[in-house]
Amino acid sequence: MPKRGYHHGNLRQALVEAALRLIEIKGPTGFTLSEAAKQAGVTPAAVYRHFEGREDLIAEAARQGFLMFADLMQHAYDKYQPSALAAFEATGRAYLAFARKHPGHYIAMFESGISANRTPELADAANRARGVLEQAAAELSQHIPAEKRPPASMFSAHIMAMSHGVVELFARNAPGTASPYAPEDLLETGIGVYLRGLGLIDPDD
Numbered sequence: 001m002p003k004r005g006y007h008h009g010n011l012r013q014a015l016v017e018a019a020l021r022l023i024e025i026k027g028p029t030g031f032t033l034s035e036a037a038k039q040a041g042v043t044p045a046a047v048y049r050h051f052e053g054r055e056d057l058i059a060e061a062a063r064q065g066f067l068m069f070a071d072l073m074q075h076a077y078d079k080y081q082p083s084a085l086a087a088f089e090a091t092g093r094a095y096l097a098f099a100r101k102h103p104g105h106y107i108a109m110f111e112s113g114i115s116a117n118r119t120p121e122l123a124d125a126a127n128r129a130r131g132v133l134e135q136a137a138a139e140l141s142q143h144i145p146a147e148k149r150p151p152a153s154m155f156s157a158h159i160m161a162m163s164h165g166v167v168e169l170f171a172r173n174a175p176g177t178a179s180p181y182a183p184e185d186l187l188e189t190g191i192g193v194y195l196r197g198l199g200l201i202d203p204d205d
Contacts, residue, residue, distance in 0.1 A: 012050040014040040016064065019057050020104030028058055028112035058108050059118050065105030066116075066125035069098050073132040084143070085200065088136040088159075092191050095133075095163040096183060099171060110164065133160060144198055162190050 018039030022031035033054050034044040051057045076094035080086035099106045108114070109126075116126040137159070138152035171183040195201045 011040065011042060011046060012060075014042075015047060015050060015057060016061050019054075019061050020108070023058070023061070023107050023112075024104045028107055028114075033057065055114060055118075058112050059114050059122055061105060061108040062112065062114055062116075063119070063122045063125045065102060065109045066122070066129045068102065068105060069109070070125070070129040070132055072098050073129060077132055077136050084136070084140040085195075088140045089188070089191060091133050091136050092159055092163055092187055093184065095160070096167060096171060096187055099167040106167070130156065130160070140200060141198075143200055148199075150198070158194060159191060162194070163187060166190070 015036055018036045019031070021039060022035055025031075031054075033047045033051070036054075036057060037044045037047050047057075051060070073091050073094050076090035077087045080090045114122075117123045134152050134156040137155035141149050141152055141155055144150075166183050166187045170181075170186060192201065
Protein backbone atom coordinates (compact mmCIF):
# COMPACT_ATOMS: atom_id res chain seq x y z
CA MET A 1 0.00 0.00 0.00
CA PRO A 2 1.27 3.51 -0.67
CA LYS A 3 2.54 5.42 2.32
CA ARG A 4 0.27 8.25 3.39
CA GLY A 5 0.85 11.52 5.15
CA TYR A 6 4.58 12.21 4.78
CA HIS A 7 4.71 14.91 2.12
CA HIS A 8 7.29 17.59 1.32
CA GLY A 9 9.42 16.77 4.35
CA ASN A 10 6.76 17.90 6.84
CA LEU A 11 7.12 14.94 9.15
CA ARG A 12 5.57 16.68 12.16
CA GLN A 13 2.30 17.29 10.33
CA ALA A 14 2.38 13.84 8.74
CA LEU A 15 2.51 12.33 12.22
CA VAL A 16 -0.44 14.44 13.36
CA GLU A 17 -2.47 13.29 10.37
CA ALA A 18 -1.51 9.69 11.05
CA ALA A 19 -2.55 10.06 14.67
CA LEU A 20 -5.90 11.52 13.64
CA ARG A 21 -6.63 8.51 11.44
CA LEU A 22 -5.68 6.14 14.26
CA ILE A 23 -7.76 8.07 16.81
CA GLU A 24 -10.82 7.70 14.60
CA ILE A 25 -10.29 3.95 14.30
CA LYS A 26 -8.87 2.98 17.68
CA GLY A 27 -9.51 5.88 20.02
CA PRO A 28 -6.95 8.16 21.67
CA THR A 29 -5.41 5.43 23.83
CA GLY A 30 -5.69 2.59 21.33
CA PHE A 31 -2.59 3.23 19.26
CA THR A 32 1.15 3.51 19.80
CA LEU A 33 3.72 5.96 18.49
CA SER A 34 5.14 3.11 16.44
CA GLU A 35 1.80 2.73 14.68
CA ALA A 36 1.68 6.46 13.99
CA ALA A 37 5.19 6.30 12.59
CA LYS A 38 4.25 3.39 10.36
CA GLN A 39 1.21 5.27 9.08
CA ALA A 40 3.45 8.25 8.28
CA GLY A 41 6.00 6.02 6.57
CA VAL A 42 8.93 6.64 8.93
CA THR A 43 10.77 4.76 11.66
CA PRO A 44 9.59 5.00 15.28
CA ALA A 45 12.80 6.78 16.23
CA ALA A 46 11.91 9.64 13.88
CA VAL A 47 8.82 10.47 15.95
CA TYR A 48 10.91 11.56 18.91
CA ARG A 49 12.49 14.37 16.93
CA HIS A 50 9.10 16.09 17.13
CA PHE A 51 7.12 14.62 20.04
CA GLU A 52 8.16 13.31 23.44
CA GLY A 53 5.31 10.81 23.53
CA ARG A 54 1.82 9.94 22.39
CA GLU A 55 0.18 12.54 24.63
CA ASP A 56 2.25 15.30 23.04
CA LEU A 57 1.19 14.10 19.61
CA ILE A 58 -2.49 14.05 20.60
CA ALA A 59 -2.13 17.49 22.21
CA GLU A 60 -0.90 18.90 18.91
CA ALA A 61 -3.85 17.30 17.11
CA ALA A 62 -6.15 18.90 19.69
CA ARG A 63 -4.47 22.31 19.28
CA GLN A 64 -4.98 22.23 15.54
CA GLY A 65 -8.56 21.07 16.07
CA PHE A 66 -9.37 23.96 18.39
CA LEU A 67 -8.04 26.44 15.84
CA MET A 68 -10.19 24.89 13.11
CA PHE A 69 -13.15 24.81 15.49
CA ALA A 70 -12.72 28.48 16.37
CA ASP A 71 -12.56 29.44 12.69
CA LEU A 72 -15.74 27.49 11.93
CA MET A 73 -17.59 28.97 14.90
CA GLN A 74 -16.44 32.49 14.03
CA HIS A 75 -17.55 32.04 10.42
CA ALA A 76 -20.98 30.84 11.56
CA TYR A 77 -21.26 33.74 14.00
CA ASP A 78 -20.25 36.37 11.44
CA LYS A 79 -22.47 34.96 8.69
CA TYR A 80 -25.67 35.59 10.61
CA GLN A 81 -24.90 39.04 11.94
CA PRO A 82 -26.42 41.47 12.75
CA SER A 83 -29.04 39.15 14.28
CA ALA A 84 -27.68 38.15 17.70
CA LEU A 85 -30.20 35.30 17.91
CA ALA A 86 -29.43 33.86 14.48
CA ALA A 87 -25.68 34.20 15.07
CA PHE A 88 -25.93 32.42 18.42
CA GLU A 89 -27.99 29.55 17.01
CA ALA A 90 -25.51 29.21 14.14
CA THR A 91 -22.64 28.61 16.56
CA GLY A 92 -24.57 25.68 18.06
CA ARG A 93 -25.05 24.15 14.62
CA ALA A 94 -21.37 24.70 13.86
CA TYR A 95 -20.44 22.65 16.94
CA LEU A 96 -22.34 19.65 15.62
CA ALA A 97 -21.03 20.14 12.08
CA PHE A 98 -17.43 20.17 13.31
CA ALA A 99 -17.87 16.96 15.30
CA ARG A 100 -19.32 15.24 12.25
CA LYS A 101 -16.68 16.46 9.79
CA HIS A 102 -13.58 16.18 11.98
CA PRO A 103 -14.11 13.27 14.40
CA GLY A 104 -10.40 12.69 14.99
CA HIS A 105 -9.84 16.28 16.02
CA TYR A 106 -13.01 16.29 18.12
CA ILE A 107 -11.93 13.20 20.05
CA ALA A 108 -8.45 14.62 20.60
CA MET A 109 -9.97 17.86 21.88
CA PHE A 110 -12.71 16.54 24.14
CA GLU A 111 -12.30 12.82 24.77
CA SER A 112 -8.59 12.11 24.99
CA GLY A 113 -8.08 13.13 28.61
CA ILE A 114 -5.46 15.67 27.50
CA SER A 115 -5.78 18.85 29.52
CA ALA A 116 -6.43 22.00 27.52
CA ASN A 117 -3.77 23.58 29.76
CA ARG A 118 -1.09 21.07 28.83
CA THR A 119 0.74 23.73 26.83
CA PRO A 120 0.21 27.50 26.48
CA GLU A 121 -0.41 27.04 22.76
CA LEU A 122 -3.14 24.47 23.36
CA ALA A 123 -4.72 26.62 26.06
CA ASP A 124 -4.75 29.66 23.76
CA ALA A 125 -6.42 27.69 20.96
CA ALA A 126 -9.05 26.24 23.31
CA ASN A 127 -9.76 29.66 24.82
CA ARG A 128 -10.16 31.17 21.38
CA ALA A 129 -12.77 28.56 20.45
CA ARG A 130 -14.70 28.99 23.69
CA GLY A 131 -14.45 32.75 23.32
CA VAL A 132 -16.47 32.77 20.10
CA LEU A 133 -19.45 31.10 21.74
CA GLU A 134 -19.08 33.24 24.84
CA GLN A 135 -19.07 36.37 22.68
CA ALA A 136 -22.25 35.19 20.96
CA ALA A 137 -23.85 34.48 24.34
CA ALA A 138 -22.82 37.87 25.72
CA GLU A 139 -24.33 39.70 22.76
CA LEU A 140 -27.59 37.78 22.92
CA SER A 141 -27.92 38.05 26.69
CA GLN A 142 -27.92 41.85 26.49
CA HIS A 143 -31.63 41.47 25.73
CA ILE A 144 -32.19 39.96 29.21
CA PRO A 145 -32.82 42.32 32.15
CA ALA A 146 -29.62 42.67 34.13
CA GLU A 147 -31.09 41.19 37.31
CA LYS A 148 -32.09 38.01 35.41
CA ARG A 149 -29.08 37.77 33.13
CA PRO A 150 -26.77 34.77 33.60
CA PRO A 151 -23.03 35.33 33.12
CA ALA A 152 -22.08 34.89 29.48
CA SER A 153 -19.58 32.19 30.49
CA MET A 154 -22.39 30.19 32.14
CA PHE A 155 -24.75 30.80 29.21
CA SER A 156 -22.18 29.54 26.70
CA ALA A 157 -21.16 26.62 28.94
CA HIS A 158 -24.77 25.42 29.02
CA ILE A 159 -24.96 25.44 25.23
CA MET A 160 -21.60 23.69 24.90
CA ALA A 161 -22.73 21.02 27.34
CA MET A 162 -25.96 20.51 25.41
CA SER A 163 -24.13 20.38 22.08
CA HIS A 164 -21.56 17.93 23.43
CA GLY A 165 -24.29 15.72 24.84
CA VAL A 166 -26.09 15.54 21.50
CA VAL A 167 -22.82 14.69 19.76
CA GLU A 168 -21.89 11.98 22.24
CA LEU A 169 -25.28 10.33 22.46
CA PHE A 170 -26.76 10.68 19.02
CA ALA A 171 -24.25 11.90 16.42
CA ARG A 172 -21.53 9.29 16.76
CA ASN A 173 -23.49 6.14 15.86
CA ALA A 174 -22.85 4.55 19.25
CA PRO A 175 -24.59 1.17 19.65
CA GLY A 176 -27.92 1.34 21.43
CA THR A 177 -28.23 5.13 21.29
CA ALA A 178 -30.31 5.63 18.17
CA SER A 179 -32.73 8.52 18.42
CA PRO A 180 -36.01 8.92 16.54
CA TYR A 181 -34.91 12.49 15.87
CA ALA A 182 -32.02 13.88 13.86
CA PRO A 183 -29.19 15.26 16.04
CA GLU A 184 -29.65 18.65 14.37
CA ASP A 185 -33.30 18.71 15.41
CA LEU A 186 -32.49 17.65 18.96
CA LEU A 187 -29.93 20.41 19.31
CA GLU A 188 -32.13 23.07 17.74
CA THR A 189 -35.13 22.26 19.93
CA GLY A 190 -32.96 21.99 23.03
CA ILE A 191 -31.46 25.41 22.42
CA GLY A 192 -34.96 26.71 21.76
CA VAL A 193 -36.20 25.45 25.15
CA TYR A 194 -33.20 27.05 26.84
CA LEU A 195 -33.67 30.40 25.12
CA ARG A 196 -37.41 30.42 25.88
CA GLY A 197 -36.58 29.88 29.52
CA LEU A 198 -34.48 33.04 29.41
CA GLY A 199 -37.24 34.95 27.62
CA LEU A 200 -35.12 35.44 24.51
CA ILE A 201 -37.61 33.92 22.10
CA ASP A 202 -41.39 33.80 22.23
CA PRO A 203 -43.05 30.70 23.69
CA ASP A 204 -44.82 28.29 21.38
CA ASP A 205 -48.52 28.96 20.89
